[in-house]
Amino acid sequence: MALARAKRLPPLHLSLNVPTRPAVQEPPSRQQANPPLAGPQSASTPLARSSQFRLADFDRLAVLGRGNGGTVYKVRHRETCALYALKVLHQGDAAATEADILGRTASPFVVRCHSVLPAGSGDVALLLELADGGSLDAVRRRRGAFAEAALAEVAAQALSGLAYLHARRIVHLDVKPANLLATAAGEVKVADFGIARVLSRAGDLCTSYVGTAAYMSPERFDPDAHGGHYDPCGADVWSLGVTVLELLMGRYPLLPAGQQPNWAALMCAICFGEPPALPDGAASPELRSFIAACLQKDYRRRASVAELLAHPFVAERDVLASRRSLQQLVAEV
Numbered sequence: 001m002a003l004a005r006a007k008r009l010p011p012l013h014l015s016l017n018v019p020t021r022p023a024v025q026e027p028p029s030r031q032q033a034n035p036p037l038a039g040p041q042s043a044s045t046p047l048a049r050s051s052q053f054r055l056a057d058f059d060r061l062a063v064l065g066r067g068n069g070g071t072v073y074k075v076r077h078r079e080t081c082a083l084y085a086l087k088v089l090h091q092g093d094a095a096a097t098e099a100d101i102l103g104r105t106a107s108p109f110v111v112r113c114h115s116v117l118p119a120g121s122g123d124v125a126l127l128l129e130l131a132d133g134g135s136l137d138a139v140r141r142r143r144g145a146f147a148e149a150a151l152a153e154v155a156a157q158a159l160s161g162l163a164y165l166h167a168r169r170i171v172h173l174d175v176k177p178a179n180l181l182a183t184a185a186g187e188v189k190v191a192d193f194g195i196a197r198v199l200s201r202a203g204d205l206c207t208s209y210v211g212t213a214a215y216m217s218p219e220r221f222d223p224d225a226h227g228g229h230y231d232p233c234g235a236d237v238w239s240l241g242v243t244v245l246e247l248l249m250g251r252y253p254l255l256p257a258g259q260q261p262n263w264a265a266l267m268c269a270i271c272f273g274e275p276p277a278l279p280d281g282a283a284s285p286e287l288r289s290f291i292a293a294c295l296q297k298d299y300r301r302r303a304s305v306a307e308l309l310a311h312p313f314v315a316e317r318d319v320l321a322s323r324r325s326l327q328q329l330v331a332e333v
């Protein structure tokens with residue numbers, strides 16, 4: 001899947017002034033016998049201390065993911081044993097964009113950034129809250145297709161994240177299962193702001209042609225057919241629709257199983273094809289209607305995030321059952 005990312009220099013030594021959220025902690029058996037009281041996770045304002053973080057304070061425990069932008073590690077703060085994700089980004093535009101946007105956000109539906117640390121040679125490291133369930137892509141690979149109840153929870157929380165972002169004129173432009181993170185508590189968080197944009201005015205159109213081709217809406221894939229620009233909020237809705245359909249089917253949905261996702265095949269499928277017909281019994285009428293509302297080819301007829309939050313598939317879900325279903329999926333077997 002082609003990804004293109006622009007380049008510009010990242011800022012260094014940036015501490016983010018966003019509200020706090022406790023870091024994930026190691027189970028008691030793996031913590032120090034007498035952890036200090038003033039650690040980042042025990043203080044009520046860890047970000048007030050964020051400028052005190054140094055890369056040297058963390059042990060790298062595992063690689064959580066590698067992407068275009070850099071590498072994400074699971075790390076442990078030596079003094080407090082608090083667990084975080086550390087995204088080390090090569091010097092460039094994506095790093096600056098991501099640090100800038102995460103500095104503007106504080107929502108339970110958006111991955112939290114505690115600090116931005118210099119990482120040598122101009123690289124930067126984002127100290128992120130750890131989503132202990134990994135990405136929804138990883139959950140899908142591990143557990144297969146999602147139950148409909150879990151999908152309703154994914155849709156509800158991802159839409160809440162997008163509503164929060166869009167209200168701040170932030171458009172993500174790369175919504176896909178690998179960029180939605182889950183926790184064992186059944187939370188979903190929008191992540192990876194490497195190609196996100198802050199619009200200058202609400203209602204601005206966009207011309208950016210970066211992102212993951214397979215999840216791009218028709219008007220992004222072929223902007224010339226739509227006057228050269230598009231509504232980026234509607235583009236995020238399309239990508240979420242593809243994401244939900246992928247998690248329902250257990251595989252990328254817009255191409256036949258096994259077909260190479262090359263540019264030409266994706267262009268045909270996204271711009272000229274129809275989403276696959278789901279067999280009887282594969283989805284409720286509410287889910288079918290939700291997916292159809294997201295995957296309207298004409299972006300002017302596509303549902304908005306607000307309309308989707310009010311859609312019966314989301315608004316009338318059994319919240320407790322949906323959350324439990326997602327927790328069960330995310331939990332390791």
Ligand code: ATP
Nearest residue numbers: 064065067068069070072085128130131135178192
């Ligand atoms: P890509 O180029 O593939 O989009 P990227 O370099 O921009 O990736 P991310 O998407 O932010 O990086 O992270 C890559 C992967 O690392 C994610 O798909 C996820 O599996 C893992 N990851 C990232 N952030 C976290 C986090 N906070 N908690 C747990 N896992 C994470």
Ligand code: MG
Nearest residue numbers: 067178179192
């Ligand atoms: Mg990513």
